[in-house]
Amino acid sequence: MNSMEFLSSEEIYLYNRGELYKSYTKFGAHILEEDSKLGTHFVVWVPNAAAVHVVGDFNDWCAAQNTMAEVGTTGVWTLFIPEIVRGLYKFEIHTKTGDVLLKSDPFAFCSELRPLTASRIYSLEGYQWLDQDWILRRETSQPKEKPLAIYEVHLGSWRRKVDGSFYHWLDFAEELLNYVVSMGYTHIELLPVMEHPYDGSWGYQVTGYYSCSSRYGTPHDFMYFVDCCHQAGIGIILDWVPGHFCKDAHGLGKFNGSSVYEKDEHAQWGTYNFNFSKTEVWSFLISNAVFWFEKFHIDGLRVDGVSSMLYLDFEKPDKAWEHNSYGGRENLQAIAFMQRLNEVVFQHYPGVLMIAEESTAWPLVSYPPYVNGLGYNYKWNMGWMNDTLRYMQLDFSRRKDYHHLLNFSLTYAFSENFVLPLSHDEVVHGKRSLLEKIPGDYWQKFAGLRNLAGYLMGHPGKKLMFMGGEFAQFIEWRHDAGLDWLLLDYDLHKKYQEYVRRINKLYQQEKAFWENDHDWSGFEWIDADNNGQSILVFCRRAKNLHDCLVVVINFQPVSYENFRIGVPQRGIYQEILNSDNERFGGSNHLNPAPLVAEKVKWHGRIFSLRIKLPPLATVIFKPQYKYKLRRGGSNVCKQRKF
Incomplete structure (x- = not known):
């Protein structure tokens, strides 16, 4: 079998144009098991490389045995091995300056557990889904007219085993799912589950966009988790990071020895920003969004750091950025990318959620592209969150002078479709837990926290609460330790958890809270x-x-x-x-x-x-x-x- 029988010239053309929206079906490593096509196919985009080889367990990591061929001048390199190969692999890239790089596969479906960095040949086929009723209801429903109460979870610190190790997807399918159902939430939002090398990034510095993190099991185990959630009536939202990626040597950075996927650096985050002027980056990222919906049946993406993509000068010093062609600070290519992203997603999956974490006053974030909107169907209401938490931390004697912090949000509450977030970002880095933000004595702190949850539930907008907030975690969130579940042995924490359970279930019962939420x-x-x-x-x-x-x-x-x-x-x-x-x-x-x-x-x-x-x-x-x-x-x- 030659490479062009697997990957056509038209598909390469579309990839280069930014219009191959299921690139993962051809790029990466694919095992072909038909009698006439038995073997393993590898495809990678490496423009301006001198040579590219596939190395791995199957050839003792020897580059000379499996050399890839570039298709014309497209930057797309292919190799067909006429046998089924298994195990770990990487791409060995020889640059035109004489350097040799070992890179993980950008399209790998599975990866080694950190600190190891190789990709793993893996087939996503074979799982028998049982969530057809859920998918049918989702695709024929209007999300705006449904309740949306999200439980935001960092899997590595929701619970830990006695020995400190991570829970497995099979554990989450039982314990986390049962807990979420009992608490009256409608959805679980997971901090990024894409492969990342550093636990302290919480998953936001990705190396494997198509790899479900090996920390918690296999991709099929994750499918099982999602399937169980759907059968129990719980939706799954994933945090997704299309704005930037980490600099680790095995990842996307300097993929051919110079900038391929990246435009410049994000100094504050220590990452590279994606280059949205390259249409191949569009194919890579839009395909990645479609991938999680198609292969894992997820119900939504919460898109991280939208503001950092919208503005050329985002957190950059003067003279460290260039104006756009109209002399402005807007990133026109990133705007066009997001509009196309959302058009493609909703064309294929009309009932899902695309939620923007956007912290500025950028207009029309949750409006369709045909009215010059960004095309998301929800936006995090950061203004409500900031004003409300600022107010809730005020001493009671000062609150009368800051009443506007409570009612100002209604001046713009219907300008977008909003999610009200009490997220992980508000209980870390010295910001204190929600309970510790509240003034007063011990009783007043809990009463004030009940008020915060009540205001969250009553205010227009869908709802999100980070784990631990539902039982009044005392100390700040720590990514490297489980939540303090022992607090439920104490009366006020147990009763506060019961209160959150009650308002969540009341929220679902009462249409007045959500059926007419955007007007x-x-x-x-x-x-x-x-x-x-x-x-x-x-x-x-x-x-x-x-x-x-x-x-x-x-x-x-x-x-x-x-x-x-x-x-x-x-x-x-x-x-x-x-x-x-x-x-x-x-x-x-x-x-x-x-x-x-x-x-x-x-x-x-x-x-x-x-x-x-x-x-x-x-x-x-x-x-x-x-x-x-x-x-x-x-x-x-x-x-x-x-």
Whole structure:
């Protein structure tokens, strides 16, 4: 079999143009087991090389035995070995300056466990998926109209075995999955699982974009994990890093002795930035996104560091960058790349999530490219996160002067489709855990943390919480140790976990929280400006606007026996959540009986309620559309509908 029977000239042309969107089916190492095509095929892109060889276990790492041939001047090198070979391999690249480099395969499906660096010949075929019902529902649904409560996980530090070693995918398929289901989350977001050499990078400095990290098992083991999650009704989102990659010698950097994949260095991160002016980089990265959806059935990508791709001067000193062709600072090639990326992904997988971590005011991030948007369907709301956490750390006496930090986010809440992130970045590098950010005594810290979680749940936008936040981890996150699960032996931590479980499940039950989440018709301020008492009152609505919730949040350690709030309609209101419930660690200052809205004007509304409002508490009321109202002491009841 010659190489062109496996990889056509048209496919090479498309790869060079940036339009071969399933490059992984041809590039890398592929075992062919048909009788007429028995053997192993290798393909790699190395422009301007003097020679390229395949070396590995099968030839005793001897370059002379397996020399690759370049196809024309395309930079694409191929080799067909007419036998099935197994084991480890690399590409030996001879540069035109006389250097010899040993490089891992950019398209390898499996790699050695660090500190070893070779690629491993591996076939992804053979797994029998059982998640067809999940995939069908996903592809025919509208993500914006569904609940999205994400549990963000760093696999290496969620739990460790007694001897300190990593859990296996099979362990995660049981313990992590069961935990997430019990806690009421809808999705798991995994910090990067692509192969990376340094644990301290948390996976964000990648060497093997197509390799599922060998830390936790094989690629088939990861398939099993995803499959189990889908069968249990849990989606999987992967962190993905298309902006930059690490400098390790076996990786993509200086692939032919000079810049191939990279444009320049990211000094702060110690990495190389991808060069988006090279269309082969488009083929490589867009194919990689498609790869994780196709081969591993994942449900979304959270795209890391979008801001670093958008701006030519991102975290660079003056005169260390060049303006674009229009004299601006925008990276036009990166913008075009992201637009094409999202067009391709949604063309193949219309029901998935493409979530941008974008920290600036760049417009139209979650709008389609045909209106000049970037094409994502979600963006992390970093403004909400920064303002809210800044407010929550203020001493109670100062909060009245910073009330705008709570309500400002609603001035732009519907300008994008947002995810509200309480992520790993906020509980590391001296920022302290969420619990430690909260002021006050021990009880007030937990009450304040319940308020933070309540505000997260009530505010428009999908939800994300980093692991450990759900049971009030005390110390900062450490990537090299498991979470402090022993804290669940302590009453307030156990009760706080129960509170998070309750609000997650309430969130899924109540359409008003998520069905109409991206439009003003789904949100209504009742009282946005009570800075004197540090209280917010607002209404959330489903598409059926009568299906609504009234949310009251008291950010001060002061309680009120008769606090009046305006409500959107007459009727009977039932308290469906009170963070001050003793089962959650509160003082049990509750509204257990149904409350009848009185015709007393308040907050600009005709009807209002008198409620008990606990200190540092989130209280949610729901109108009861059908109820029995006892009149004048009579035992005769009459049905009322509202």
